[in-house]
Amino acid sequence: xxxxxxxxxxxxGGHLNxxxxxxxxxxxxxxxxxxxxxxxxxxxxxQVVTLVLLWLLQNQFRPS
Amino acid sequence: MHWIxxxxxxxxxxxxxxDGVRRARGTTEIEGYFLxxxxxxxxxxxLSVMATQLSAVTMIGTTGQGATDGMRFLQFYFGLxxxxxxxxxxxxxxxxxxxxxxxxxxxxxxxxxxxxxxxAFLFLCSRGMSCGAILAAPAVVFSxxxxxxxxxTVTLIGVPTIxxxxxxxxxxxxxxxxxxxxxxxxxxxxxVIVLLVRIPVxxxxxxxxxxxxxxxxxxxxxxxxxxxxxxxxxLIGGLFLMLxxxxxxxxxxxxxxxxxxxxxxxxxxxxxxxxxxPLQAMILMIGILIFVFYVFQRPPLLYNPAHESAVRAAAPAxxxxxxxxxxxxxxxxxxxxxxxxxxxxxxPASHEAESAFRAAESDVxxxxxxxLKLAGDVTHExxxxxxxxxxxxxxxxxxxxxxGIFIAAVMAAAMSSIAAELNSLSTSTVVDFYRRWYRxxxxxxxxxxxxxxxxxxxxxxxxxxxxxxxxxxxxxxxVNRFGSYFYGSILGIFVLAMIPMARxxxxxxxxxxxxxxxxxxxxxxxxxxxxWHNVVGALxxxxxxVFLSAIAPxxxxx
Numbered sequence: 001x002x003x004x005x006x007x008x009x010x011x012x013g014g015h016l017n018x019x020x021x022x023x024x025x026x027x028x029x030x031x032x033x034x035x036x037x038x039x040x041x042x043x044x045x046x047q048v049v050t051l052v053l054l055w056l057l058q059n060q061f062r063p064s
Numbered sequence: 065m066h067w068i069x070x071x072x073x074x075x076x077x078x079x080x081x082x083d084g085v086r087r088a089r090g091t092t093e094i095e096g097y098f099l100x101x102x103x104x105x106x107x108x109x110x111l112s113v114m115a116t117q118l119s120a121v122t123m124i125g126t127t128g129q130g131a132t133d134g135m136r137f138l139q140f141y142f143g144l145x146x147x148x149x150x151x152x153x154x155x156x157x158x159x160x161x162x163x164x165x166x167x168x169x170x171x172x173x174x175x176x177x178x179x180x181x182x183x184a185f186l187f188l189c190s191r192g193m194s195c196g197a198i199l200a201a202p203a204v205v206f207s208x209x210x211x212x213x214x215x216x217t218v219t220l221i222g223v224p225t226i227x228x229x230x231x232x233x234x235x236x237x238x239x240x241x242x243x244x245x246x247x248x249x250x251x252x253x254x255x256v257i258v259l260l261v262r263i264p265v266x267x268x269x270x271x272x273x274x275x276x277x278x279x280x281x282x283x284x285x286x287x288x289x290x291x292x293x294x295x296x297x298x299l300i301g302g303l304f305l306m307l308x309x310x311x312x313x314x315x316x317x318x319x320x321x322x323x324x325x326x327x328x329x330x331x332x333x334x335x336x337x338x339x340x341x342p343l344q345a346m347i348l349m350i351g352i353l354i355f356v357f358y359v360f361q362r363p364p365l366l367y368n369p370a371h372e373s374a375v376r377a378a379a380p381a382x383x384x385x386x387x388x389x390x391x392x393x394x395x396x397x398x399x400x401x402x403x404x405x406x407x408x409x410x411x412p413a414s415h416e417a418e419s420a421f422r423a424a425e426s427d428v429x430x431x432x433x434x435x436l437k438l439a440g441d442v443t444h445e446x447x448x449x450x451x452x453x454x455x456x457x458x459x460x461x462x463x464x465x466x467x468g469i470f471i472a473a474v475m476a477a478a479m480s481s482i483a484a485e486l487n488s489l490s491t492s493t494v495v496d497f498y499r500r501w502y503r504x505x506x507x508x509x510x511x512x513x514x515x516x517x518x519x520x521x522x523x524x525x526x527x528x529x530x531x532x533x534x535x536x537x538x539x540x541x542x543v544n545r546f547g548s549y550f551y552g553s554i555l556g557i558f559v560l561a562m563i564p565m566a567r568x569x570x571x572x573x574x575x576x577x578x579x580x581x582x583x584x585x586x587x588x589x590x591x592x593x594x595x596w597h598n599v600v601g602a603l604x605x606x607x608x609x610v611f612l613s614a615i616a617p618x619x620x621x622x
Contacts, residue, residue: 039330040149040334042338043145043149043338047337047341050345051142054135054138054282054283054345055282055283057280057282058135058280060271060275060409061271061272061274061275061276061280061409062275062280062281063275063276063277063278063418063422064276064410064414064415064418
């Protein structure tokens with residue numbers, strides 16, 4: 001592939017990688033937000049639980 | 065060190081070089097060399113992202129910080145999960161959709177070539193220097209602990225990393241990161257187990273002692289701009305820093321550009337969101353457990369063995385006097401700690417025991433400060449010895465073989481970060497400068513050759529910087545300060561790129577304004593925590609960029 005040409009055409013909506021498969025393209029375009037939202041909620045839940053545990057540890061063993 | 069530990073380190077280094085060379089097979093295009101043909105699974109990319117961020121400084125410095133300062137440092141990462149979520153819905157689909165090799169390439173499409181070149185240039189300067197600083201940190205510690213020369217230690221870590229990164233490209237870097245991450249977690253877990261076994265009180269008693277010394281205080285809700293680690297500086301300043309690091313730094317962007325798809329790239333980032341804070345808490349907890357361990361075992365007065373030898377040779381009488389008082393203070397502290405561990409928490413007896421423990425701890429710290437001052441007078445070097453706490457513990461207290469595994473893990477942490485940075489430095493040099501300005505029509509075969517040469521050159525620069533950074537301690541500070549001037553501004557320019565009304569030249573001017581604002585804050589109010597510099601830089605760029613775009617629309621906007 002002509003790398004220099006690809007560099008320029010990419011800016012006009014061209015593709016640097018011409019060998020990508022159709023399912024990959026579809027997955028990228030769709031972005032599939034539903035599983036991401038689920039993961040997002042889980043991430044936030046894990047963070048809140050971690051912070052609460054650290055808070056409990058701090059208070060349980062705070063200097064008297 | 066026992067020969068078995070040396071064999072473990074030798075096998076580790078040989079395996080990673082051989083594996084990197086093996087992975088180079090079939091790589092004939094720069095898409096494969098730089099982005100693994102965008103084919104990597106999310107879990108490999110996620111582990112690579114984490115391994116890149118976890119450097120030897122984390123392994124050595126953060127455990128030391130846990131031992132001396134407790135859990136407070138964890139607040140630095142409070143903005144990270146939110147940053148990963150924001151990046152997952154904003155910059156990841158943006159950059160993936162733009163089909164770019166580097167984050168800076170996107171800026172030319174959105175704004176203009178000068179903006180792209182300036183940000184890429186700033187990245188090359190800061191990462192080229194920080195790569196050397198990352199290499200210098202373990203080299204300095206190992207050279208003091210083992211008595212080797214700094215250039216020899218730099219070579220031992222740097223050369224294998226350069227070889228496998230240069231030959232194998234991003235494939236070698238990512239898969240090495242995955243294995244290195246497992247090695248790091250294994251070594252850290254093993255140390256936790258050893259500590260729990262060797263500390264002569266129950267885990268509850270150990271936490272009671274740590275708590276009495278204030279080591280378990282994680283949260284500081286005061287809104288103090290001059291305090292580096294508070295809940296708010298971590299959540300707000302840390303959010304901006306993490307957005308900038310994971311969203312605009314090529315060493316991280318390149319990780320998720322090599323993922324199979326947008327959802328996999330997002331998931332790889334969320335892996336850090338899940339695991340970073342618990343992993344960092346574990347690393348700090350190791351430091352805290354080492355502190356408790358040394359309450360029951362005699363700790364060295366000076367953790368840096370090179371300084372200890374120098375002081376013993378130059379001022380033996382002064383050192384002996386300090387050591388005698390130190391031993392007495394340690395005996396008092398041990399007696400008080402045993403009482404703390406043996407009493408029920410939140411009772412009058414516990415309050416009394418904790419007060420006695422804190423008084424004895426204060427005496428121990430005073431004597432350590434006096435010994436560090438003496439070391440400074442003798443050696444004329446920096447006296448902070450936090451970075452020597454865990455290497456000293458590992459070499460003198462861990463069972464046979466474990467020391468070798470830990471040193472291999474520290475090398476793994478250094479190599480994973482350096483490899484990712486060399487790979488991204490090479491990518492930006494070739495894509496943003498060589499191909500953009502010099503040889504736009506170059507064939508893939510030639511670009512691949514130039515990319516490997518660029519990796520080698522950046523590797524040599526990193527080794528040279530590391531050797532000098534080791535002798536000029538303040539250079540690392542200069543590198544960090546230099547980086548903090550434009551991290552926020554680079555984030556600001558990417559945020560500006562997502563605002564439809566933003567124009568090319570106003571964006572360029574706004575970036576200069578952002579860096580100037582950070583420089584003004586840094587010199588005008590040097591006590592303000594560096595975490596807030598990122599907020600100042602990013603907000604200045606966005607506000608100035610939007611304002612200038614509104615009053616002077618760019619007619620030449622693409």
